[in-house]
Amino acid sequence: MPLTGIEIFKLLPKTNCGKCGVPTCLAFAMQLAAGKADLNACPTVSSETKDKLSEASAPPIRPLTIGVGSRAVKIGGETVLFRHEKRFENPTGLAILISDKMSDAEVDARIDRLNNLVYERVGLTLRPDMAALRADSGQAATFAALINKVKSKSDCSLIIISEDADILAAGLKVCADRKPLIYAATNANAEKVAALAKETGCPVVAKGATLDEIAALTDQLTKSGLKDIVIDTNAKSIRQAFDDQIFIRKAALAKTRSLGFPTIMFTCDMTDDPMKEALIASMAIAKYAGIVVLSDFQGHSLFPLLVERMNIYTDPQKPLATKEGIYEIGGPNENSPVLLTSNFSLTYFIVSGEIENSKVPCYLLVKDTEGLSVMTAWAAGKFVADAISPFVKKCGITDKIKHRNLIIPGYAASESGGLEEELPDWKIEVGPREAAHIPAYLKNWKPLIGAAK
Numbered sequence: 362m363p364l365t366g367i368e369i370f371k372l373l374p375k376t377n378c379g380k381c382g383v384p385t386c387l388a389f390a391m392q393l394a395a396g397k398a399d400l401n402a403c404p405t406v407s408s409e410t411k412d413k414l415s416e417a418s419a420p421p422i423r424p425l426t427i428g429v430g431s432r433a434v435k436i437g438g439e440t441v442l443f444r445h446e447k448r449f450e451n452p453t454g455l456a457i458l459i460s461d462k463m464s465d466a467e468v469d470a471r472i473d474r475l476n477n478l479v480y481e482r483v484g485l486t487l488r489p490d491m492a493a494l495r496a497d498s499g500q501a502a503t504f505a506a507l508i509n510k511v512k513s514k515s516d517c518s519l520i521i522i523s524e525d526a527d528i529l530a531a532g533l534k535v536c537a538d539r540k541p542l543i544y545a546a547t548n549a550n551a552e553k554v555a556a557l558a559k560e561t562g563c564p565v566v567a568k569g570a571t572l573d574e575i576a577a578l579t580d581q582l583t584k585s586g587l588k589d590i591v592i593d594t595n596a597k598s599i600r601q602a603f604d605d606q607i608f609i610r611k612a613a614l615a616k617t618r619s620l621g622f623p624t625i626m627f628t629c630d631m632t633d634d635p636m637k638e639a640l641i642a643s644m645a646i647a648k649y650a651g652i653v654v655l656s657d658f659q660g661h662s663l664f665p666l667l668v669e670r671m672n673i674y675t676d677p678q679k680p681l682a683t684k685e686g687i688y689e690i691g692g693p694n695e696n697s698p699v700l701l702t703s704n705f706s707l708t709y710f711i712v713s714g715e716i717e718n719s720k721v722p723c724y725l726l727v728k729d730t731e732g733l734s735v736m737t738a739w740a741a742g743k744f745v746a747d748a749i750s751p752f753v754k755k756c757g758i759t760d761k762i763k764h765r766n767l768i769i770p771g772y773a774a775s776e777s778g779g780l781e782e783e784l785p786d787w788k789i790e791v792g793p794r795e796a797a798h799i800p801a802y803l804k805n806w807k808p809l810i811g812a813a814k
């Protein structure tokens with residue numbers, strides 16, 4: 362039974378030193394009880410107390426890792442129902458289904474899509490994570506051969522799928538070193554599958570027909586010494602899947618330990634329509650699947666899911682920011698235009714994209730505005746002449762160009778006069794307000810002063 366805030370408080374040093382980031386031990390105890398603080402933030406708590414408090418301070422949904430190395434996937438660890446309450450911690454893992462009954466060519470094509478559908482956005486690399494390998498053949502040797510093939514062609518994390526413990530054992534023989542997720546322990550095979558998970562140290566899925574059945578199964582697995590458990594409610598309709606995910610998250614936050622595990626959802630089993638499946642997967646990412654297994658990956662549906670996942674799992678209290686500096690776009694030279702913008706990543710991404718669209722090589726000066734957009738930064742005094750001019754002087758752009766023309770965003774037009782005073786050698790030009798108008802603006806651009814002959 363988890364401890365209350367008052368019970369936790371009795372175990373803390375009670376010095377109210379504030380080193381944990383909150384002013385009093387009582388406030389820290391309340392945050393611990395709510396799963397919103399990390400016990401390690403208190404430097405003076407004893408190790409005995411740490412042991413006693415570990416359950417109370419553990420996230421309501423247990424974090425666990427599938428796979429090894431740089432492609433390991435961490436899921437769970439969630440502490441809130443809504444992102445704005447704090448943040449969502451570990452992004453939903455996206456897996457592609459590969460069956461051991463598929464042809465070699467189809468398996469190769471799916472591995473290619475898993476490996477090569479990789480995107481850069483706002484300075485981040487977006488890519489899918491896992492291969493879900495299903496033993497449809499019923500043959501242990503065929504399944505093991507598929508696992509070996511995928512292992513040799515991708516370093517992604519693996520899910521191995523069969524309800525036959527012997528087939529799972531054959532699969533684990535060839536991939537236990539990759540710490541796959543074992544799917545699945547059920548009422549029928551729990552003892553055998555639990556033994557495999559214990560022996561290999563791999564995480565395991567508990568699958569049941571009802572939430573009561575799943576809770577009993579996770580209790581059984583936990584008693585057998587397993588901690589890294591993922592839940593599958595086996596929902597086959599969107600409504601049922603949605604209800605299950607909400608119920609599990611709420612129950613876990615209410616400290617129902619039997620349901621305090623990340624979940625897996627098989628959107629591949631819910632529809633044959635790829636676009637409908639993408640919509641279901643987008644719901645699953647938002648509410649609250651730890652892993653989504655898709656029937657296939659296609660760029661046009663995978664990319665929106667990756668962007669959705671990125672947006673949901675960023676910290677809402679920290680704007681995404683790009684590094685301050687000079688960005689060269691399209692191979693600029695000493696006569697190329699110089700544009701200025703803020704370091705809000707989305708602003709940078711849109712402005713740099715429109716510059717690329719223009720096909721006019723440019724320098725883009727990105728000013729550190731603590732991740733605020735141009736308008737917000739201007740209103741906060743972080744994108745005004747006094748702040749911009751020292752950056753322009755020190756950034757080194759004058760070594761790269763012969764002219765002295767600076768194009769500022771239209772939304773910062775009111776700073777043009779101040780900038781001409783602060784940067785007397787420069788001609789300040791007011792660019793478009795909307796990034797979409799940048800290509801037309803650049804195509805007609807000519808330096809007003811100081812162009813190289």
Ligand code: SF4
Pocket residue numbers: 373374375376377378379380381382383384385386389402403404405406
């Ligand atoms: S750091 Fe520890 S002792 Fe200090 S206020 Fe926080 S909980 Fe209390």
